[in-house]
Amino acid sequence: MTTTGELRAALGRTGIWMPPPAAIGVDPQSYGREIEEAGFGSVWVPGVNAPENLAALEPLLSASSRLVAGTGIASVWTWSPAELAAGADRLATAYPGRFVLGLGVSHAPAVERTGQAYVRPLAKMAQFLDELPPLRAPLVLAALGPKMLELSRDRALGAHPYFTPPEHTAFARSVLGPEPLLVPELAVCLAAGADGRAAARAYAKYYLVLPNYTGNLRRFGFGDEDLADGGSDRLISAIVPSGPEAIRARVREHFDAGADHVLLQPVGEAGRFAPGQLGELAPVIADAIRNG
Incomplete structure (x- = not known):
């Protein structure tokens, strides 16, 4: 099994979090090469809830030479443990040191659509x-809350938080301790000003109706006024920074707070993933790392 140190070295400092390639109309092989050539160390894909979703990660790996692929996430509500282990280990064997299994409890609406009751998610995990x-x-x-972070520390190599401010990264590191891996996601809008904030709010409004995220944000001082109408300026600045200067600042803050590897999710018009922005995003992130 890959150790924490080996995985940290393979990932590097930044990666890309993106929807499944088929969902956004990009060729996974060519886009995997593009991510790697832009200097990002990993790509993480959500919605890995069946064997065909796991198999869909393989083109991202096969067309690249060093890129690490991760699931962000595979849901414990849709897999049997044995089936998921077999599928994950097939990729780990085929691409040694280049696959990470991200496992999570998802959210009540998604789980209830499968006909299951979203009860005691921590116990389920x-x-x-x-x-x-x-x-x-x-x-x-x-992992967002302290108990899931403790499980990440005690039963896994680390944690992959999503839709969190840098203050959560500091909190997560305090729970995890120094050794476990900490891989937060950060959505970013390259457009500055009103256009960037509008795209950020269009993206954020989906997550601001999910109790797992809103409950976590309340833990860090965000209230009803911050969570309404797609998010206050304060919340949007923390969670979905817009413009190169704000992006650089937020990436540095996550690193300063204890992140090992930050996953960037470029967001464009109408809050959708912007696959064509890798070339423009890469130097912004490189500058954040160089001067962080």
Whole structure:
């Protein structure tokens, strides 16, 4: 199994978080090469809820030479532990050191659409981990609150938080301790000013109706006025920075707070993932790392 140190070295400092390639109309092989050539160390894809979703990550890996692919996330509500372990280990064997299994409890609306009740998600995760066969693939958990972060520390190689401010990264590091991997996601809008804030709000409004995220944001001092209408200026600045200067500042803050690897999600018009922005984003992020 890949160690935390080996995985940290393979990932580098930044990666890309993106929707499934088929959902946004990009060729996974050519886009995987583009991500790698732009200097990003990883690509993470959500909605990995069935074997075909896991298999869809393979073109991203096969067309690149060093890129690490991660699931962001595979849901414990849609997999059997044995089936997920077999699929994950197939990729880990085929691409040694280049696949990460991100496991999470998802959200009530998604789980309820499968006909299940979203009850005791922490216990569900603990049971899934109890039943999960030993893995060749490195494992991280989607974690926001202290108890899930503790599971990430004790039962996995680390944590993959999503839709969080730098203050959460500092909190997560305090729970995890120095050794586990910490991989937060950060959505960013390259457009500055009103256009950037509008795109950021269009993106954020989907997440601001999900209790897992809103409850976590309240933990860090955001109130009703911050969560309404797509998010206050204060919240949007923290969660979805717009413009190169704000992006550089927020990336540095996540690193300063203890992040090992920050996943950038470029957001464009109407809050949608902007696949064509890698070339413009890469130097902004490189500058943040160089001067951080």
